[in-house]
Amino acid sequence: MIKVFIVVINLLFLAAQSAAENFTPFQDRQNLLNFYKKKFPDKKIAEYTYGALMFSEDAKSQYYSIMQFAPFEEDIDNGQRIWETPFTNGKYFADCFPANGVGEAAKYPLYDKNLDKIVTFEMKINDCLEKNGEHPFAHDDVKTMGIITSYARKLSDGFPTKVVINSKAALSKYKKGKELFFRRMGQLNLSCASCHISHAGNYFRDELISPAVGHTTNFPVFRGGEFLFTLHMRYQRCMEAMRVKPFRAGGQKLSELEFFHSFLSNDLPLHSSVYRK
Ligand code: HEC
Numbered sequence: 001m002i003k004v005f006i007v008v009i010n011l012l013f014l015a016a017q018s019a020a021e022n023f024t025p026f027q028d029r030q031n032l033l034n035f036y037k038k039k040f041p042d043k044k045i046a047e048y049t050y051g052a053l054m055f056s057e058d059a060k061s062q063y064y065s066i067m068q069f070a071p072f073e074e075d076i077d078n079g080q081r082i083w084e085t086p087f088t089n090g091k092y093f094a095d096c097f098p099a100n101g102v103g104e105a106a107k108y109p110l111y112d113k114n115l116d117k118i119v120t121f122e123m124k125i126n127d128c129l130e131k132n133g134e135h136p137f138a139h140d141d142v143k144t145m146g147i148i149t150s151y152a153r154k155l156s157d158g159f160p161t162k163v164v165i166n167s168k169a170a171l172s173k174y175k176k177g178k179e180l181f182f183r184r185m186g187q188l189n190l191s192c193a194s195c196h197i198s199h200a201g202n203y204f205r206d207e208l209i210s211p212a213v214g215h216t217t218n219f220p221v222f223r224g225g226e227f228l229f230t231l232h233m234r235y236q237r238c239m240e241a242m243r244v245k246p247f248r249a250g251g252q253k254l255s256e257l258e259f260f261h262s263f264l265s266n267d268l269p270l271h272s273s274v275y276r277k
Pocket residue numbers: 050051052181190191192193194195196204207208209210211215216221234235238239241242257276
């Protein structure tokens with residue numbers, strides 16, 4: 001009976017949320033936080049940055065022991081080396097960012113008026129390369145884009161997520177991202193929201209499912225302590241689980257999704273390059 005009740009509440013919430021064209025992003029976020037608060041009354045918002053680990057003390061203590069001597073330190077060091085190596089023209093990545101990149105990742109993705117596009121932190125890295133006469137990195141190349149962001153995003157550790165939506169055009173990108181998050185796709189007829197809202201805290205196969213709030217604060221992650229995943233690569237793996245052909249990493253569809261998704265984590269601090277199962 002209780003289960004049926006929860007399912008009905010979930011369905012009502014999803015229907016209201018996905019149809020609610022007129023909610024502002026602030027209301028969307030607040031509605032979602034209220035929903036999770038009812039579902040997980042003893043969890044503080046700060047805990048959501050742990051993803052699925054927030055549901056298991058055992059998993060969390062394993063996380064802490066792995067993070068103490070992280071097996072992926074060397075990858076982050078290599079990322080730092082790329083960041084600190086001058087381009088052929090003698091300039092550096094840091095020259096492309098205010099404050100040498102410190103705190104910058106927290107402001108991405110952002111809406112660029114001139115391009116009428118969502119620009120992710122990774123796109124800004126590529127823009128920097130191209131402006132300095134270098135070749136851009138492939139968005140799903142873990143050896144370049146992956147490891148450089150494992151370092152460059154760390155420069156924003158502790159900074160609160162600050163995704164800004166301050167124009168009609170930016171709002172329309174946000175709405176596209178939101179629509180994608182709630183869109184049912186593939187043979188299984190699932191949306192991102194089916195798992196990360198309705199089923200957050202439940203199991204999918206042998207994995208506990210994380211809530212959507214907090215999701216974007218830790219990327220890239222090292223799955224199994226070893227395999228680097230950028231946020232878009234993680235989106236792609238979930239799309240495969242939905243039996244959908246994944247959208248392109250670095251493309252506008254996933255960038256708009258990231259814009260909506262990151263706004264949900266506004267005010268939560270970044271902490272990059274962490275261990276995940
Ligand atoms: C069938 C259920 C399911 C669907 C649908 C799904 N995911 Fe996931 N997702 C998972 C599971 C299971 C994990 C691994 C455990 C966890 O971290 O939640 C995961 C992990 C993630 C993570 C990493 C969280 C972390 O802390 O490392 C992100 C981000 C994510 N999903 C986003 C999405 C997005 C965006 C969509 C829609 C394109 C989506 N997921 C669709 C089940 C799903």
